[in-house]
Amino acid sequence: MKRILVTLLVALTCFCIFANGSSETSAEGPVTVTFWNGYTGPDRTVLEQIVNDFNASQSDVYIDMLIMPWDTLYQRLMTSFIAGDGPDLIGFNIDRLAEYASAGRLLDLGSYIENSEVIDPQIMAPALYGAGSYNGVQYAVPMSSTAVAMYYNKDHFRSAGLDPENPPQTLEELFDAWDKLIIKDASGNVTQYAQAIGVRSTVAMIPAFMWLYGADYIDAQGNVVINSPEAVECLTMLQEAFAKGVSPVGLTGQEADNLFAAGVASIEFNGPWAYQGFADAGIDVGVAVLPSGVDGVKATVGGDSVLVINKDSKVPEAAFSFIEYWNSPDVQRQWAVGTGAPPTRMDMMSDEEMLTANPNIGIFLEASQDARIFMAGQTLSSRFDAEALVPLYESISRGTATVEDALATAEATMNSILGN
Amino acid sequence: MKNRTLSSRYKRAGALMALPSMAVISLFIIIPIIYSLYMSLHDWNIMYNIKDFIGFDNYKEVFSDDRFWNALKNTVIYTVAYVPILVIASLLLAAFINEKFIGSGFFKSLFFIPAITSMAIIAIIFRFLLDGDIGYVSIMLRRMGFNVPDFLRDPSTAMGAVVLTSAWRWIGFYMVIFLSGFNSIPDSLYEAAEIDGAGKLRQFFSISIPLLMPTISFALITNLINSFQVFDPVYVMTKGGPMFSTEVLVYYVYYMGFNVFDMGYASSMAFILFVIILLFTLLQLKGFTKSETEGEYA
Amino acid sequence: MIRRNKLSMPANIILLVCFAVVGIIFMLPLLWMLFSSLKTEAAIMGAPGVFFPDDYTLENFHILLTQIPFFRFLVNSFIFAGGVTLSSLLLDSLAGYAFAKLKFKGSSVCFLIVLISMMIPFQITMIPLYLFMNKMHVINTFAGLILPRLTNAFGIYFMRQSFLSVPNDLIDAGRIDGLSEFGIFFRIIIPVVVSSLSTLAVFHFMYNWNDFLWPMLMTSSQNMQTLPVGLALFQGEHTMQHGPMFAGAVLSILPILIIFLCAQKTFIKGIALSGIKG
Numbered sequence A: 001m002k003r004i005l006v007t008l009l010v011a012l013t014c015f016c017i018f019a020n021g022s023s024e025t026s027a028e029g030p031v032t033v034t035f036w037n038g039y040t041g042p043d044r045t046v047l048e049q050i051v052n053d054f055n056a057s058q059s060d061v062y063i064d065m066l067i068m069p070w071d072t073l074y075q076r077l078m079t080s081f082i083a084g085d086g087p088d089l090i091g092f093n094i095d096r097l098a099e100y101a102s103a104g105r106l107l108d109l110g111s112y113i114e115n116s117e118v119i120d121p122q123i124m125a126p127a128l129y130g131a132g133s134y135n136g137v138q139y140a141v142p143m144s145s146t147a148v149a150m151y152y153n154k155d156h157f158r159s160a161g162l163d164p165e166n167p168p169q170t171l172e173e174l175f176d177a178w179d180k181l182i183i184k185d186a187s188g189n190v191t192q193y194a195q196a197i198g199v200r201s202t203v204a205m206i207p208a209f210m211w212l213y214g215a216d217y218i219d220a221q222g223n224v225v226i227n228s229p230e231a232v233e234c235l236t237m238l239q240e241a242f243a244k245g246v247s248p249v250g251l252t253g254q255e256a257d258n259l260f261a262a263g264v265a266s267i268e269f270n271g272p273w274a275y276q277g278f279a280d281a282g283i284d285v286g287v288a289v290l291p292s293g294v295d296g297v298k299a300t301v302g303g304d305s306v307l308v309i310n311k312d313s314k315v316p317e318a319a320f321s322f323i324e325y326w327n328s329p330d331v332q333r334q335w336a337v338g339t340g341a342p343p344t345r346m347d348m349m350s351d352e353e354m355l356t357a358n359p360n361i362g363i364f365l366e367a368s369q370d371a372r373i374f375m376a377g378q379t380l381s382s383r384f385d386a387e388a389l390v391p392l393y394e395s396i397s398r399g400t401a402t403v404e405d406a407l408a409t410a411e412a413t414m415n416s417i418l419g420n
Numbered sequence B: 001m002k003n004r005t006l007s008s009r010y011k012r013a014g015a016l017m018a019l020p021s022m023a024v025i026s027l028f029i030i031i032p033i034i035y036s037l038y039m040s041l042h043d044w045n046i047m048y049n050i051k052d053f054i055g056f057d058n059y060k061e062v063f064s065d066d067r068f069w070n071a072l073k074n075t076v077i078y079t080v081a082y083v084p085i086l087v088i089a090s091l092l093l094a095a096f097i098n099e100k101f102i103g104s105g106f107f108k109s110l111f112f113i114p115a116i117t118s119m120a121i122i123a124i125i126f127r128f129l130l131d132g133d134i135g136y137v138s139i140m141l142r143r144m145g146f147n148v149p150d151f152l153r154d155p156s157t158a159m160g161a162v163v164l165t166s167a168w169r170w171i172g173f174y175m176v177i178f179l180s181g182f183n184s185i186p187d188s189l190y191e192a193a194e195i196d197g198a199g200k201l202r203q204f205f206s207i208s209i210p211l212l213m214p215t216i217s218f219a220l221i222t223n224l225i226n227s228f229q230v231f232d233p234v235y236v237m238t239k240g241g242p243m244f245s246t247e248v249l250v251y252y253v254y255y256m257g258f259n260v261f262d263m264g265y266a267s268s269m270a271f272i273l274f275v276i277i278l279l280f281t282l283l284q285l286k287g288f289t290k291s292e293t294e295g296e297y298a
Numbered sequence C: 001m002i003r004r005n006k007l008s009m010p011a012n013i014i015l016l017v018c019f020a021v022v023g024i025i026f027m028l029p030l031l032w033m034l035f036s037s038l039k040t041e042a043a044i045m046g047a048p049g050v051f052f053p054d055d056y057t058l059e060n061f062h063i064l065l066t067q068i069p070f071f072r073f074l075v076n077s078f079i080f081a082g083g084v085t086l087s088s089l090l091l092d093s094l095a096g097y098a099f100a101k102l103k104f105k106g107s108s109v110c111f112l113i114v115l116i117s118m119m120i121p122f123q124i125t126m127i128p129l130y131l132f133m134n135k136m137h138v139i140n141t142f143a144g145l146i147l148p149r150l151t152n153a154f155g156i157y158f159m160r161q162s163f164l165s166v167p168n169d170l171i172d173a174g175r176i177d178g179l180s181e182f183g184i185f186f187r188i189i190i191p192v193v194v195s196s197l198s199t200l201a202v203f204h205f206m207y208n209w210n211d212f213l214w215p216m217l218m219t220s221s222q223n224m225q226t227l228p229v230g231l232a233l234f235q236g237e238h239t240m241q242h243g244p245m246f247a248g249a250v251l252s253i254l255p256i257l258i259i260f261l262c263a264q265k266t267f268i269k270g271i272a273l274s275g276i277k278g
Helices: A002-023 A044-057 A070-083 A094-102 A110-114 A126-131 A154-159 A171-181 A206-212 A229-243 A253-261 A272-280 A316-326 A329-339 A352-357 A360-369 A381-398 A403-419 B002-040 B057-063 B066-097 B104-116 B119-129 B136-143 B158-183 B187-195 B200-228 B232-237 B249-258 B263-283 B285-294 C009-036 C041-046 C059-067 C070-101 C107-117 C122-135 C142-149 C153-164 C168-176 C181-192 C194-210 C213-218 C227-234 C242-273
Strands: A031-037 A061-067 A089-093 A141-144 A149-153 A190-196 A198-200 A265-270 A285-288 A300-302 A305-309 A371-373 B042-045 B050-053
Touching: A031 A070, A031 A316, A044 A061, A044 A316, A044 A329, A061 A316, A070 A089, A070 B249, A070 C122, A070 C213, A089 A094, A089 A316, A094 A126, A094 A305, A094 A381, A110 A316, A126 A141, A126 A371, A149 A154, A149 A272, A149 A360, A154 A171, A154 A285, A171 A190, A171 A229, A171 A265, A190 A253, A198 A253, A198 A381, A206 A229, A206 A300, A229 A381, A229 A403, A253 A265, A253 A272, A265 A272, A272 A285, A272 A360, A272 C041, A285 A360, A300 A360, A305 A316, A316 A329, A329 A352, A352 A360, A360 A371, A381 A403, B002 B042, B002 B263, B002 C070, B002 C107, B002 C122, B002 C142, B002 C153, B002 C181, B042 B057, B042 B263, B057 B263, B066 B104, B066 B158, B066 B200, B066 B249, B104 B158, B104 C009, B104 C194, B104 C242, B119 B136, B119 B158, B119 B232, B119 C009, B119 C227, B119 C242, B158 B200, B158 B232, B187 B200, B200 B263, B232 B249, B249 B263, B249 C122, B263 C122, C009 C242, C041 C242, C059 C242, C070 C107, C070 C142, C070 C153, C070 C181, C070 C194, C070 C227, C070 C242, C107 C153, C122 C142, C122 C213, C142 C213, C153 C194, C168 C181, C181 C194, C194 C227, C194 C242, C213 C227, C227 C242
Parallel strands: A031 A061, A031 A089, A190 A265, A300 A371
Antiparallel strands: A089 A305, A141 A305, A149 A265, A149 A285, B042 B050
């Protein structure tokens, strides 16, 4: 009966060897490029269509795409990088670029772009293209250039006596609308919130307010500048807003989306990907650029995602051929029409076919003119968010700390993260 | 002489039988553990390929880290709340089901269903159900006139919600385990007690509980060990929030390892956790040995 | 099993009613999921206080099945959970038997190692394990998924407890008949502990079917993903397709529910035979 054991061990070994073989790419047939990104939303189907089209359009390169939520993507990415089996092509958020670029995980795309007939730095969306360079090296090419806009529920506006075709254009008008939109029941519980404001695992909603007030987080020299009079003013406003029931406290981005989709919140700041979900949920949804801020300042959160190539990729040329395909006018039109995200190319900004097919693109295009990239160039952006900013927003919105104390704590935490 | 060769033959067979398992465990558990102990003595950042030997500095840093103590406190809160709720509730359910009323077999299967449902799915459901504004549970409770908090977004109730969700998942499972314990108690004991005029409640406390002790201690030990390692419900339901109120140790280890990429620090915390669990188990070793000797019934 | 203390009819009815109430509350989350999967997106979001759908629709299932390779995930889950269960049953029971009945030199140390390895949070060995699997080039293969789970410390402990309750006479009888130790194990002992094995099989299958972290880490293409991973990766930070998500949840529970309902009897009997009985 020892034979059984021996057989088992032999079988196991064979199994492993067999399994090994299957993971190697064969010499013939197309080159396989593994491609990871985080487009889990309604834009997923558009992206899958584009990849399928690409795979069908030629026989040299095959894109093997894996879509996963962004936070999973970053956690997976590092393990696979150190193991040396990372994906060839990655679509990730621009605010994570510095982290991976500084760690030397990404391929310098300079020479590829120089020799490219499709990617011309002159015509790419300037803010996002510019943010794709780190220490003077171009590591990234735009994937989706977009900006956060203001979604609002037209029915709520009508019942509150607001003009659904004329959303708030200044902060004063926004605050005025808030007061009219909040509905409370007899016992004082809010039954309709004015605006769903996410504070964690979300697109940057509070930073948009901070910028509208002229506050910022980190300056160009890398100094923490969060503790400013402007920030105090902005967060004091938000603390009062949360206290009177403008938004529930402690929302994640998904929960904020749910509230808006359920018709329980009247306004939400979000990107173009959210539109379809709101429309499917039966909301009569309006989209507009964010109101202008103090002293008429225009600002919103922009950026979204870029395409990068793994430095250890064995097939960088093939991966780059997809980057070129992606940024070609036809594909950009398809992506824009399908998702509402503006194209990455400036030469398409007045593309009639695109603008008529999806009227939202015009609004997101306008928004992207004023878009700033949150924590651009910061290698520690995710730690700032988790360890300093989320606690700051949470304590302010819950009123567990004064604005001054909370800001001082956040400033100290950010400095200590920088010091590490 | 013959006996000796015989017994050495048995021993050889025993060693041979244990060999594959021991090889797998050494290769895939023990060696990685030793490796991570080695990591914990380094300033080891996998993002930047930093690897400097720093002795016990990580451990020193852990002990002065407020967030570590908070996570340890939350782990203890979770354990202290979860284990008794689970054990008592499942024991009570088992006691009633054991009365074998009409339909008890159906309920036995029904209560088991959450245990075969994955935590990721349970989280999707509960996050939605418990939403303070649009969650069905909150809406119903409010209609009944209760003033409900925003369960998962309120730091004072979030841990409670996580504990109850986990308990909900596993109650049916431990109920089945207790039921099989009830089954092995001879009926004659209950009959004798009935003749002595002992009521159901009395029978439960003086017959069922003492005879179920090995099962109870099994449930306690495995759940203590598991609760100290709790990760899944937190990861999928709250990500440690709101305001770190549900951040448990393994979640913090995971955060340091996979978000900050500070493997040295993460490993040192994991080791401290391991030592805590080991101490617990040693204290409970009595329970282990007891259920072991009781296992030798025929 | 002989029914003890036949309850009176009123007592029966009281218990039945109480359990019906408790049971409905208990099952509310899963029922809610089931009914929500049959609602339109507008009904899920627009009327969150309504339990039953006004119009039943299978649209969510249709969307789900067209957007993700559900059956591929299902097959992967079966191979992973099934493979682990089969190999683990064999190796666990072999080792458990050795620890219970064939104590060899160093067996107590080995058993201690088994007990200790039960106390290690998986997250701590995850990175070294991943690197090791990478060296063996088995990432994104079934071999990589299954290898570290070929045996399981809890399974060894569990089977050892079961074997302790097997009388030594059986083994002696086998030896007198001239059977080898392996022969005794496979022909005499295993048939005695079949119900423990089936219990353990359900444990292993359940655990691996629902496991998330390890299969997520080990798979890097959609073709290899298991059901929970595929479904979890389907929902993102800002996803608003709730209906298909609930539909996926319903579909992923079904297979294991069927397996459980079939294996239920032996499963419960097996618990009684193992060490964790009263």
